[in-house]
Amino acid sequence: MIDFINLYLVPGLTIGSVYALGAVGISMIFGILRFAHFAHGDLMTIGGYGVLTAVWFIPLHPLLLLPVGMALAIGAALAVDEFFYKPLRKLPTIYTVIASFGVALIFRSLAQLFWSSGNQVFVSGVRPPMVFFDTFRISELHLQVIILTLIIAVALHFFLTRSKLGRAMRAVSDEPELAAVAGLDTERVVRWTWVIGAALAATAGVFAGMDTSMHPNLGWNLLLAMFAAAVLGGIGKPMGAIAGGLIIGIAEETATFTWLSDEPLISPSYKSAVAFFIMVALLLFRPQGLFKGRLL
Amino acid sequence: MELTGLFFYLVSVLIAGGIYAVLCLALNVQWGMGGLFNAGIAGFFAVGAYTSAIVTTAVSTKHLGGFELPIPFGLVAAMIVAGVTGWVVAKICVRLKSDYLAMASVGIAEILRLVIVNESWLTNGSLGIAGVPRPFGDLVQGREADLLYLAMVWLCVLAVYILCQRLYVSPWGRTLRAIRDNEDSARAAGKDVDWFRLQTFVIGCAIMGLAGALSAHYFKFLSPSATEPLLVTFLVWVMLMAGGSGNNKGAIVGALAIWFIWSATEIITSRLPPEWITRSSYIRMLLVGLLLQFVLQKFRSGLIPEKSPKIRSD
Numbered sequence: 001m002i003d004f005i006n007l008y009l010v011p012g013l014t015i016g017s018v019y020a021l022g023a024v025g026i027s028m029i030f031g032i033l034r035f036a037h038f039a040h041g042d043l044m045t046i047g048g049y050g051v052l053t054a055v056w057f058i059p060l061h062p063l064l065l066l067p068v069g070m071a072l073a074i075g076a077a078l079a080v081d082e083f084f085y086k087p088l089r090k091l092p093t094i095y096t097v098i099a100s101f102g103v104a105l106i107f108r109s110l111a112q113l114f115w116s117s118g119n120q121v122f123v124s125g126v127r128p129p130m131v132f133f134d135t136f137r138i139s140e141l142h143l144q145v146i147i148l149t150l151i152i153a154v155a156l157h158f159f160l161t162r163s164k165l166g167r168a169m170r171a172v173s174d175e176p177e178l179a180a181v182a183g184l185d186t187e188r189v190v191r192w193t194w195v196i197g198a199a200l201a202a203t204a205g206v207f208a209g210m211d212t213s214m215h216p217n218l219g220w221n222l223l224l225a226m227f228a229a230a231v232l233g234g235i236g237k238p239m240g241a242i243a244g245g246l247i248i249g250i251a252e253e254t255a256t257f258t259w260l261s262d263e264p265l266i267s268p269s270y271k272s273a274v275a276f277f278i279m280v281a282l283l284l285f286r287p288q289g290l291f292k293g294r295l296l
Numbered sequence: 297m298e299l300t301g302l303f304f305y306l307v308s309v310l311i312a313g314g315i316y317a318v319l320c321l322a323l324n325v326q327w328g329m330g331g332l333f334n335a336g337i338a339g340f341f342a343v344g345a346y347t348s349a350i351v352t353t354a355v356s357t358k359h360l361g362g363f364e365l366p367i368p369f370g371l372v373a374a375m376i377v378a379g380v381t382g383w384v385v386a387k388i389c390v391r392l393k394s395d396y397l398a399m400a401s402v403g404i405a406e407i408l409r410l411v412i413v414n415e416s417w418l419t420n421g422s423l424g425i426a427g428v429p430r431p432f433g434d435l436v437q438g439r440e441a442d443l444l445y446l447a448m449v450w451l452c453v454l455a456v457y458i459l460c461q462r463l464y465v466s467p468w469g470r471t472l473r474a475i476r477d478n479e480d481s482a483r484a485a486g487k488d489v490d491w492f493r494l495q496t497f498v499i500g501c502a503i504m505g506l507a508g509a510l511s512a513h514y515f516k517f518l519s520p521s522a523t524e525p526l527l528v529t530f531l532v533w534v535m536l537m538a539g540g541s542g543n544n545k546g547a548i549v550g551a552l553a554i555w556f557i558w559s560a561t562e563i564i565t566s567r568l569p570p571e572w573i574t575r576s577s578y579i580r581m582l583l584v585g586l587l588l589q590f591v592l593q594k595f596r597s598g599l600i601p602e603k604s605p606k607i608r609s610d
Contacts, residue, residue, distance in 0.1 A: 084593075088592060109579070
């Protein structure tokens with residue numbers, strides 16, 4: 001049981017936090033701009049490398065340098081929206097989906113060009129995990145990731161329910177025509193969607209890069225699970241996406257636990273298939289997700 | 297000597313271009329005619345490649361094999377297995393709307409890749425399958441064999457083109473385009489939308505399997521890296537968009553045009569100083585990504601735009 005918590009549940013919550021932060025952006029972009037953003041994983045990669053570069057020059061803890069990565073990711077997101085997505089906005093959204101595939105490739109090749117294609121670590125060396133009550137062994141990083149994600153989730157909740165901008169975002173997501181008639185500036189909402197989505201993606205990218213290492217495929221490899229999380233939470237429901245991310249993360253990790261016999265239930269090498277099957281099952285049987293998201 | 301070298305370089309470019317043309321025709325069936333967004337091309341390509349390799353290679357302790365069937369059987373088996381895989385996928389996913397189908401197909405390609413890497417009894421894992429036979433490999437060797445293979449690949453392109461063209465002008469193809477352009481009205485006209493989409497997806501996947509088999513027999517060696525999901529899938533999408541989706545001739549022209557550009561940039565970048573050579577492949581990827589954006593914004597109907605056949609009035 002202790003093993004289950006230490007080796008499966010906490011890592012599951014950690015990777016789940018990464019999925020959650022990425023899925024918020026995917027869910028908001030899907031809700032407001034109505035397309036599946038396939039470059040979101042690579043936006044995470046860009047943010048992660050931004051912080052990695054900052055760490056080379058400023059000897060501070062990577063998490064304190066997060067704003068650098070956020071700024072880079074926000075700049076990248078606003079630029080691709082302006083040059084590549086906006087001109088296609090009048091067309092069927094599937095063209096924007098294709099464009100976002102291209103943007104994913106552009107981001108990745110830029111990452112390989114500027115930061116090389118190898119693995120790079122934020123902080124080298126192994127640090128012993130923290131021990132609580134002589135039983136729970138949790139690494140410092142995992143604790144930081146989970147707590148920071150919870151703080152972000154609470155802040156996001158208040159932003160969406162209390163602030164004028166947050167409510168405008170929800171309005172555009174729920175009823176775009178009505179929101180436009182009510183005089184909401186849709187382009188402003190779109191810009192802020194990118195800002196928030198990219199900032200959270202950068203955070204997720206740094207978390208994922210610190211947990212393992214930075215490499216150009218980091219974000220793309222996480223994309224599928226983040227889509228699953230966004231669908232699970234309900235498209236256009238940022239808080240649902242957070243819940244969805246945590247659930248997918250825990251499901252992936254605990255699926256490899258020795259539930260029935262001494263063998264893992266699912267071989268760890270097939271771990272990433274779990275998210276896929278959850279997503280397909282949801283799309284077929286409950287496409288609106290857990291929290292009544294929109295149906296496209 | 298320089299000239300013969302150039303000639304055989306051209307032959308190798310045309311062989312790979314032909315394989316891409318087959319992939320592009322397959323995607324044209326799924327996307328151009330049926331409007332189905334398949335982002336998992338590499339997965340079905342890999343299934344075809346491995347099937348044909350396993351069916352035709354000699355006995356090996358490292359992977360399943362030892363059937364040593366003639367190559368035509370390998371090609372047919374590749375189409376069947378890729379088609380059946382496509383059928384299973386389509387049975388589950390074909391009802392999904394475009395964006396969701398795109399997500400699901402990315403996942404399928406990923407799962408197929410996981411199977412290929414992990415099930416080493418079947419595929420020898422990341423070490424790959426060696427000794428995949430080339431047709432008439434006993435009779436001709438070396439450069440002459442490349443010429444022969446070029447003929448075989450383009451014979452396949454021709455056969456697939458004729459098949460796709462027949463499909464396009466047939467009542468079946470007309471129904472498919474009706475579904476693509478307006479699903480609700482096609483449904484109202486009594487067409488079984490899901491059934492047509494299932495057929496489209498399976499036909500496309502089978503042709504992708506054929507392309508995979510052709511590439512396995514060309515390179516004679518097969519490893520998971522040969523089916524790099526991004527490069528195969530993405531290049532084929534760029535080719536079809538540039539060539540003109542919905543037009544079979546456009547698919548072939550697009551495949552050749554993009555492949556020539558891709559190969560030409562390889563010649564240019566190979567003359568760069570060594571520290572730039574590794575980086576040059578990233579620059580090429582960057583340029584292809586930008587090329588797609590250009591095509592999407594300014595050149596959406598492609599080199600040879602779709603032209604619906606005239607309706608006969610007799």
